[in-house]
Amino acid sequence: MPRTSAARIVIIGAGQAAAQAVASLRAEGFDGALTVVGDEPFAPYQRPPLSKTYLAGTFERERLFLKPDAFYAEAKCELVLGTPARAIDRAKKTIALADGRSLAYDKLLIATGSRVRRIQVPGADLPGIHYLRAIADVDSLRPAFQSAKHLAVVGGGYIGLEVAAVARKYGLAVTVFEAMDRVMARAVSRPVSAFYEAVHRAAGVEFQMNTGVEAFEGSGKLEAVRAGGKLYPADVALVGIGVVPVCELAIAAGLECQDGIRVDPFCATSDPDIFAAGDCTRHHGRDGQLIRLESVQNAIDQAKHAALAMLGRPVPYREVPWFWSDQYDLKLQIAGLAGPSDKIVLRGDPKARKFAVFHLREGRVAAVEAVKAAPEYIVGRKLIAEGAIVAADRLADLTVPMKNII
Numbered sequence: 001m002p003r004t005s006a007a008r009i010v011i012i013g014a015g016q017a018a019a020q021a022v023a024s025l026r027a028e029g030f031d032g033a034l035t036v037v038g039d040e041p042f043a044p045y046q047r048p049p050l051s052k053t054y055l056a057g058t059f060e061r062e063r064l065f066l067k068p069d070a071f072y073a074e075a076k077c078e079l080v081l082g083t084p085a086r087a088i089d090r091a092k093k094t095i096a097l098a099d100g101r102s103l104a105y106d107k108l109l110i111a112t113g114s115r116v117r118r119i120q121v122p123g124a125d126l127p128g129i130h131y132l133r134a135i136a137d138v139d140s141l142r143p144a145f146q147s148a149k150h151l152a153v154v155g156g157g158y159i160g161l162e163v164a165a166v167a168r169k170y171g172l173a174v175t176v177f178e179a180m181d182r183v184m185a186r187a188v189s190r191p192v193s194a195f196y197e198a199v200h201r202a203a204g205v206e207f208q209m210n211t212g213v214e215a216f217e218g219s220g221k222l223e224a225v226r227a228g229g230k231l232y233p234a235d236v237a238l239v240g241i242g243v244v245p246v247c248e249l250a251i252a253a254g255l256e257c258q259d260g261i262r263v264d265p266f267c268a269t270s271d272p273d274i275f276a277a278g279d280c281t282r283h284h285g286r287d288g289q290l291i292r293l294e295s296v297q298n299a300i301d302q303a304k305h306a307a308l309a310m311l312g313r314p315v316p317y318r319e320v321p322w323f324w325s326d327q328y329d330l331k332l333q334i335a336g337l338a339g340p341s342d343k344i345v346l347r348g349d350p351k352a353r354k355f356a357v358f359h360l361r362e363g364r365v366a367a368v369e370a371v372k373a374a375p376e377y378i379v380g381r382k383l384i385a386e387g388a389i390v391a392a393d394r395l396a397d398l399t400v401p402m403k404n405i406i
């Protein structure tokens, strides 16, 4: 695309990927008109603190925002907030907004993120049942924590467990209901699941494993959760059972979608003038498998690659995925993507609350999960990027410093 002031780029969605795309487009020399359309009433903000320090009340709201207001003014980026985009007209290259306006684009970036999966059981609409995705969700959950006595967490994934840890700090009794036989089963190995379950139990959290919630009960407000045929008292519930990509606009516009907007390594959709980045996308990962990532890393890196591609300088997206979770005083850092038949190598002792699990595939490091183990995480990430072959016994040997393993 020629760099002329006539060129117009519109970004739908004002989240993590959008903020990065604005920064990258301007840093890469785009000097045309730039507009970000967001349905929330806020400029782009970071979500990770929502289930951690912001919920705990130790992280100020202003710090959630990814960029100061002055950044958008200096970048000459128009923010259209509190205004959902309703439709994309690919023939006319326009976006219809909920307020009746129409925006023209030369290139479009869809960065609509994901939304929470809602639980479909009787009583699911009772007051007292919460989800956690946005600032508004925390603003209603935090007061509930101040008055409630018993929290039911539905789903033992990252969000549910992070909220459980914060709730214990508020002094709430907490019961986690998990349909699988271990926590965070989608994302971590068995040793890491077992470690986190033990940590939460030691902090007073109760678990009902292999137990799906059947109903929420109460007259006018939540009073109990029915699960496994039994009733458990609860006056507040947090449902964390995953997210679904927001791709209705893309589907309606006829873009190729399959549990996410399909993008190529340059973040282009099936329309060469439309790109997508972040939680709403599905792409081929480093191993060639189709994946959908829900992480800050993916949103930032895809936004960078989408910006380059929109400016006619495409570079393929090959970054190693990474993720983190904070529960109590424990930082879990994960790099790479584990596979079901990886050889698992434990380095360190979970009882010391500081260890790492490496995943070896055909001798190469495919993923690392590190608990309070920054060197293992940092070196592990490098080993994954390099496709390094490493002997399992050296990885497991704490007398071999991580820096010597490379």
Ligand SMILES: Cc1cc2nc3c(=O)[nH]c(=O)nc-3n(C[C@H](O)[C@H](O)[C@H](O)COP(=O)(O)OP(=O)(O)OC[C@H]3O[C@@H](n4cnc5c(N)ncnc54)[C@H](O)[C@@H]3O)c2cc1C
Binding pocket: 012, 013, 014, 015, 016, 017, 018, 037, 038, 039, 040, 046, 047, 048, 049, 050, 051, 083, 084, 085, 086, 111, 112, 113, 114, 132, 133, 134, 159, 246, 249, 277, 278, 279, 280, 293, 294, 295, 296, 297, 299, 322, 323, 324, 325, 326
């Ligand atoms: C509570 C919580 C904790 C998390 N913790 C971590 C963590 O520890 N580490 C980590 O790596 N990741 C974490 N994540 C995930 C991470 O925040 C997301 O992967 C990231 O925000 C994705 O960025 P995005 O730009 O794709 O989407 P988002 O940041 O969700 O932004 C998308 C925006 O688009 C808006 N939108 C949707 N449709 C429209 C429309 N039609 N018109 C206008 N606007 C629209 C949405 O409302 C939203 O504001 C967490 C997420 C949550 C919710």
